[in-house]
Amino acid sequence: MADVIVAVDAMGGDNAPVEIVKGAVDAVVLRPEIKVLLVGIEDVVKAELAKYTYDKDRIEVINATEVIATEEPPVMAIRRKKDSSLVVALNQVKNGRADAFVSAGSSGAVLVGGQLIAGKIKGIERAPLAPLIPTEKGVSLLIDCGANVDARASHLVQFARMGSVYMESVVGVKNPKVAIVNIGAEEEKGNALVKETMPLLKNCTDINFVGSVEARDIPKGDVDVIVCEAFVGNVILKLYEGVGSTFMKKIKGCMYKNLKTKIGGLLLKSSLKETLKAFDASEHGGAPLLGLNGLVVKAHGNSTSKEITNSIIQCIAFKKQQINEKIKANLLDEE
Amino acid sequence: MADVIVAVDAMGGDNAPVEIVKGAVDAVVLRPEIKVLLVGIEDVVKAELAKYTYDKDRIEVINATEVIATEEPPVMAIRRKKDSSLVVALNQVKNGRADAFVSAGSSGAVLVGGQLIAGKIKGIERAPLAPLIPTEKGVSLLIDCGANVDARASHLVQFARMGSVYMESVVGVKNPKVAIVNIGAEEEKGNALVKETMPLLKNCTDINFVGSVEARDIPKGDVDVIVCEAFVGNVILKLYEGVGSTFMKKIKGCMYKNLKTKIGGLLLKSSLKETLKAFDASEHGGAPLLGLNGLVVKAHGNSTSKEITNSIIQCIAFKKQQINEKIKANLLDEE
Numbered sequence: 107m108a109d110v111i112v113a114v115d116a117m118g119g120d121n122a123p124v125e126i127v128k129g130a131v132d133a134v135v136l137r138p139e140i141k142v143l144l145v146g147i148e149d150v151v152k153a154e155l156a157k158y159t160y161d162k163d164r165i166e167v168i169n170a171t172e173v174i175a176t177e178e179p180p181v182m183a184i185r186r187k188k189d190s191s192l193v194v195a196l197n198q199v200k201n202g203r204a205d206a207f208v209s210a211g212s213s214g215a216v217l218v219g220g221q222l223i224a225g226k227i228k229g230i231e232r233a234p235l236a237p238l239i240p241t242e243k244g245v246s247l248l249i250d251c252g253a254n255v256d257a258r259a260s261h262l263v264q265f266a267r268m269g270s271v272y273m274e275s276v277v278g279v280k281n282p283k284v285a286i287v288n289i290g291a292e293e294e295k296g297n298a299l300v301k302e303t304m305p306l307l308k309n310c311t312d313i314n315f316v317g318s319v320e321a322r323d324i325p326k327g328d329v330d331v332i333v334c335e336a337f338v339g340n341v342i343l344k345l346y347e348g349v350g351s352t353f354m355k356k357i358k359g360c361m362y363k364n365l366k367t368k369i370g371g372l373l374l375k376s377s378l379k380e381t382l383k384a385f386d387a388s389e390h391g392g393a394p395l396l397g398l399n400g401l402v403v404k405a406h407g408n409s410t411s412k413e414i415t416n417s418i419i420q421c422i423a424f425k426k427q428q429i430n431e432k433i434k435a436n437l438l439d440e441e
Numbered sequence: 442m443a444d445v446i447v448a449v450d451a452m453g454g455d456n457a458p459v460e461i462v463k464g465a466v467d468a469v470v471l472r473p474e475i476k477v478l479l480v481g482i483e484d485v486v487k488a489e490l491a492k493y494t495y496d497k498d499r500i501e502v503i504n505a506t507e508v509i510a511t512e513e514p515p516v517m518a519i520r521r522k523k524d525s526s527l528v529v530a531l532n533q534v535k536n537g538r539a540d541a542f543v544s545a546g547s548s549g550a551v552l553v554g555g556q557l558i559a560g561k562i563k564g565i566e567r568a569p570l571a572p573l574i575p576t577e578k579g580v581s582l583l584i585d586c587g588a589n590v591d592a593r594a595s596h597l598v599q600f601a602r603m604g605s606v607y608m609e610s611v612v613g614v615k616n617p618k619v620a621i622v623n624i625g626a627e628e629e630k631g632n633a634l635v636k637e638t639m640p641l642l643k644n645c646t647d648i649n650f651v652g653s654v655e656a657r658d659i660p661k662g663d664v665d666v667i668v669c670e671a672f673v674g675n676v677i678l679k680l681y682e683g684v685g686s687t688f689m690k691k692i693k694g695c696m697y698k699n700l701k702t703k704i705g706g707l708l709l710k711s712s713l714k715e716t717l718k719a720f721d722a723s724e725h726g727g728a729p730l731l732g733l734n735g736l737v738v739k740a741h742g743n744s745t746s747k748e749i750t751n752s753i754i755q756c757i758a759f760k761k762q763q764i765n766e767k768i769k770a771n772l773l774d775e776e
Contacts, residue, residue, distance in 0.1 A: 242687055255624070255632040289590070289675040297590040297672045322679035325687035337632045338676055340624040344657035345677060349684040352577055352660035356720070357692065360712045367712045373705025377695045 109139040110425045112418050113195040113204035116146030116154075117173045118211020120408045126210065127154035129414025134164040137419055143204055145170050145195035170194035176407065180214030184222055192216070196223040199400035206401035206421035208392065210409040217253050220395045220402035227430060229437040230397035232261045234336070235404060236269055237393035238277070239346055241327025245390055247273050247282075248332045251339035252395070259303040262286070262333055263310065267436045268396045269331040270313040275427035276394075276420060281314050282330035287338055288318035299335060307333070312436060354382070391416035394424070397433065401425070444474040445760045447753050448530040448539035451481030451489075452508045453546020455743045461545065462489035464749025469499040472754055478539055480505050480530040505529035511742065515549030519557055527551070531558040534735035541736035541756035543727065545744040552588050555730045555737035562765060564772040565732035567596045569671070570739060571604055572728035573612070574681055575720045576662025582608050582617075583667045586674035586728070594638040597621070597668055598645065602771050603731045604666040605648040610762035611729075611755060616649050617665035622673055623653035634670060642668070647771060685720060726751035729759070732768065736760070 114130050116123045123146055130142045141164045144151055148169040155165065172190040174183045187193060192211055196219050198204035207224065209216050221233055234250030249269040250257065257265075266284050273282040286303060288296045295318070296304070307315045319329050321342065334342065357378075361371030391413060392405035401424045405417045449465050451458045458481055465477045476499045479486055483504040490500065507525040509518045522528060527546055531554050533539035542559070544551050556568055569585030584604040585592065592600075601619050608617040621638060623631045630653070631639070642650045654664050656677065669677065692713075696706030726748060727740030736759045740752045 242690070253624075287676065289588075289672055289679075300672075320679055321676040322683040324680060325683045337624055337635075338673060341622065341656040341673055341676060342680060344624075344655055345659060345680050346684055348657040348660045349681055350688065353685065353688045353720075355577070356716050357713070360709060360716045363712050366708050370705045370708025370712075373701050374695060374709065377698050377702045377705075378692070381691050381695045 110206070110422050111141045111143065111204045112206045112208055112421050113143040113145055113198035114414070114418065115191045115195045115207070115209035115211050116144045116151045117170070117191040118209040118216075119405065120210075121410060122146075122210065123150055123154050125409060125411045126414055127151060128158070128411035129409070130165060130418065131155070131158045131160050132411055132415040133418035134160055136415065137422060139422060140164065140418060141166070142418065143168050143195070143198050145198070146191040147171060147173070168194060168198070174212055174215045176212045178212065178215070180212065180218040183212070183215050184219045192219055193223065196220065196402075199224045199402070204400070205425045206403065208403045208405060208414065208417045208421070210392070210405040210407055210414065213404060213407070214253060216402065216404045217395060220398050224398045224400050224402055227397050227399060227433060227437070230433070231264060232257065233395050233397040234261075234265045234268065235393050235395050236265075236272065237343060238390040239324075239343065240390070241325055243327030245277065246324065246327055246330055246332050247277070248334070248339055248343060249396070250334065250336040251343045251393070252336045255335065255337040257299070257335045259299060259306055262299070262303045262335065263306050264397070266307055266313055266315070266331065266333045267310065268433055269333065271429055271432045271436065272394065272396060273330050275429055275432065276423040279330045283316045283328070284313045284331040284333060285316050285319035285329040287321065287324075287332060287334040287342070290318070290320065312439060391420045394420075399430070401429070445541070445757050446476045446478065446539045447541045447543055447756050448478040448480055448533035449749070449753065450526045450530045450542070450544035450546050451479045451486045452505070452526040453544040453551075454740065455545075456745060457481075457545065458485055458489050460744060460746045461749055462486060463493070463746035464744070465500060465753065466490070466493045466495050467746055467750040468753035469495055471750065472757060474757060475499065475753060476501070477753065478503050478530070478533050480533070481526045482506060482508070503529060503533070509547055509550045511547045513547065513550070515547060515553040518547070518550050519554045527554055528558065531555065531737075534559045534737070539735070540760045541738065543738045543740060543749065543752045543756070545727070545740040545742055545749065548739060548742070549588060551737065551739045552730060555733050559733045559735045559737055562732050562734060562768060562772070565768070566599060567592065568730050568732040569596075569600045569603065570728050570730050571600075571607065572678060573725040574659075574678065575725070576660055578662030580612065580725055581659070581662055581665055581667050582612070583669070583674055583678060584731070585669065585671040586678045587671045587730070590670065590672040592634070592670045594634060594641055597634070597638045597670065598641050599732070601642055601648055601650065601666065601668045602645065603768055604668065606764055606767045606771065607729065607731060608665050610764055610767065611758040614665050618651045618663070619648045619666040619668060620651050620654035620664040622659075622667060622669040622677070623655065625653070625655065647774060689717070726755045729755075734765070736764070
């Protein structure tokens with residue numbers, strides 16, 4: 107008997123359905139407590155599944171005749187394509203058949219669909235997207251990187267509390283350090299939003315709030331939960347990827363300069379690969395959209411099976427650790 | 442006869458006065474059109490100068506008995522320490538004795554002092570700090586990274602126009618591409634400020650506005666002038682440094698793992714050093730604070746003589762290319 111039922115959007119993402127189906131199979135093979143509802147065009151999904159050996163009772167195919175493309179305007183796509191893999195899979199969460207939903211499809215559609223179909227927990231003002239970002243010491247949770255910008259102070263306070271619960275219970279960081287992104291450590295620094303939020307965070311007795319974090323220090327990994335408004339979070343997330351990829355390109359370029367550097371490159375290759383693996387986002391699964399009824403996980407658009415598997419597996423801790431019950435208990439404290 | 446007179450804060454920065462004095466000497470040795478007014482505690486500055494051989498007519502020491510420390514609240518420091526090196530040097534610009542001011546001292550004090558003492562060009566609403574950041578293709582101007590956050594749309598439009606003039610006339614990029622930092626390329630994306638600014642920038646006929654730039658693409662260097670509100674700019678600038686330094690640390694770590702990687706590291710060392718030099722901020726001099734009467738240049742707090750020299754030399758193009766006259770002409774167009 108499966109403990110955790112995950113509805114997976116088999117048609118979402120650049121590598122769907124091949125990598126999504128493989129990721130789902132690997133997840134049920136690796137973890138006995140998982141059952142996957144694989145949602146997509148039945149013939150296509152079944153043809154992919156036929157390649158693998160697995161426990162047939164633990165993957166169920168649910169037919170959905172439509173697919174939402176990345177470039178479609180999210181709200182309209184969700185409303186019109188009632189039989190899309192994304193909408194049908196989210197409905198499994200809504201009607202209680204599934205505990206969680208995983209998709210590598212259109213970010214906009216996942217974010218909008220999550221809020222419209224799964225729905226927000228009563229009392230939660232906004233559902234933040236919270237990816238784990240790699241640091242020198244491990245990972246930190248960056249909350250919010252979603253599509254809803256121009257947050258209010260009360261939103262950021264809820265982000266801090268939800269992020270703290272997730273980091274402690276799912277990622278396993280004890281008493282996680284929570285900080286707000288700011289442009290200096292001094293008390294008087296910051297924009298209007300940060301200045302308004304700072305005293306509210308200081309008053310939260312249920313989180314370990316440590317003050318400001320400057321962007322320069324984020325990669326060091328000294329804080330566990332990094333709270334910011336979604337526009338800023340999006341800039342941080344994307345720049346992290348951009349600077350990292352430019353550095354990698356430069357370093358590879360160095361290695362191909364001449365015979366000497368080519369030999370040097372060969373000698374360093376495996377060590378470099380291993381070290382930089384820690385900076386690979388796919389190791390950490392997808393980003394949760396917190397504060398919803400059920401769990402919604404957004405995997406990268408270019409996810410391979412490995413990220414899909416990790417995204418499905420992270421749903422186990424989410425359910426077993428009763429994250430949503432803890433978030434609801436926090437809301438009661440607030441009143 | 443010197444063409445460009447630069448007042449230099451000899452006491453500002455982590456390496457003052459040693460590196461500042463050396464940087465000033467190197468600048469006058471390298472470029473015959475420069476005269477430096479070296480402002481600081483006279484005995485100390487003269488003792489440093491005594492180490493070097495240079496044309497005595499082209500460095501003048503101006504005594505200032507006080508020093509503003511990095512941790513002092515900027516406004517109060519500027520108001521109270523009338524005989525500080527920073528205030529006395531800025532007064533040289535104010536009273537027309539100097540064309541420009543260079544300091545590696547407290548960022549806050551340079552920004553506040555620049556606006557209070559040199560003063561803004563009439564019609565300029567806010568003076569942005571605009572550092573050059575390294576990219577795959579060269580450098581881009583990131584405007585604004587200053588201390589005045591929560592900008593309005595009209596400020597961003599002025600930043601775009603001033604940045605475009607600077608990039609074209611001082612850095613020498615013809616018809617520079619101007620873009621605004623956003624969280625997606627689509628028209629409907631962005632926060633309230635970006636949405637309000639976008640149509641205003643499209644209407645600027647004097648700049649080559651190309652639309653949005655996502656943070657992920659900034660390191661690629663496809664756009665020359667990157668316009669953003671100062672909080673966002675500060676996050677971009679600091680994260681750029683932070684991710685870069687973490688990557689360097691990781692790569693160095695790789696090289697010291699075992700004998701094989703040590704040899705690999707030795708073979709790659711010079712190639713790597715050369716490549717990464719392009720990512721060294723000190724190569725590009727300090728960041729100009731634009732829109733002021735005269736030029737104010739903020740060098741990094743940890744500047745060595747090389748960055749000071751480059752900061753002084755960039756004042757030549759600023760004056761010869763008549764940047765402020767061009768900025769004033771733009772303002773007239775606007776009316």
